[in-house]
Amino acid sequence: MCHILTMEQIQSYEKHLLLAERSTGTIAKYMRDIGFFWAFLPAVKELDKEIVIRYKEYLGNQYAVSTANSMLAALNSFFVFLGLPEYRVKPFKQQRCIFRDQEKELSKDEYLRLLETAKNKGNRRLFFIMETLCTTGIRISELQHITVEAVKKGQAWVSCKGKRRNILLPKRLCYDLKNYCQSNHIVTGSIFITKNGRPMNRSNIWTEMKKLCSSAGVDANKVFPHNFRHLFAISFYNLEKDIVKLADLLGHASIQTTRIYVMESSIAHMRQVERLGLVV
Secondary structure (H helix, E strand, O other): OOEOOOOHHHHHHHHHHHHHOOHHHHHHHHHHHHHHHHOOOOOOOOOHHHHHHHHHHHHHHOOHHHHHHHHHHHHHHHHHHHOOOOHOOOOOOOOOOEEHHHHHOOOOHHHHHHHHHHOOOOOOOHHHHHHHHHHOOHHHHHHHHOOOHHHHHEEEEEEEEEEEEEOEEEEEEEEHHHHHHHOOOOOOOOEEEEEOEEOOHHHHHHHHHHHHHHOOOOOHHHHHHHHHHHHHHHHHHHHOOOOOHHHHHHHOHHHHHHHHOOOOHHHHHHOOOHHOOOOO
């Protein structure tokens, strides 16, 4: 049996996500993924299980398994909303990776070079954005909650994915951010704002970060907001070895998610194996 997919149905699903209080980032991703499926359909937008399977095959050929599965998850959720659960497809099977990708791992030294470059270029806003992301481990979508009021208290309450948690801000960071606010006449609300007074978004920050890479001598593939969160997680775990506390700090509901953040690189693992001294 075939169904005709309409733009009205997609718009209704977006409203459903809003009423379900899904995060802005999640809604944007789901709508982007569904829009991609919409473009894949023929002109009449006729929908059946066969074309959904062809779409799955297309994603499997074009994207990494994790990305394809993420896009399929959004589509499956949409089908349930439409009352068409029989159109759902299974995710691709993926063997769990036990090492981080060394080529995409941002090191502490590279992070410090990025800070130094931003400072030398006079981009104090980006300097403090990177420092705030890396010293708190917050998501880029949570940066708007770093406000003048939060800095005065030394802590911020952030909300993401329907959960609310308390973020403690290091004293030195608070001191520097207070001076930054005074210099830029920011007296209330979000600290990191555009010229129009709006909170900086992912796109703004991503673009500015990429511009630093060449001067800092850091591979641009390593420089994106979420990698600063990963560096925080790795640094904390290496110091404390407490994955439960780290999960709380990162706002993870499952420790299995946190484990992804603290995977070591294959090079670090090899160094440990070499130290065993078992080769005669």
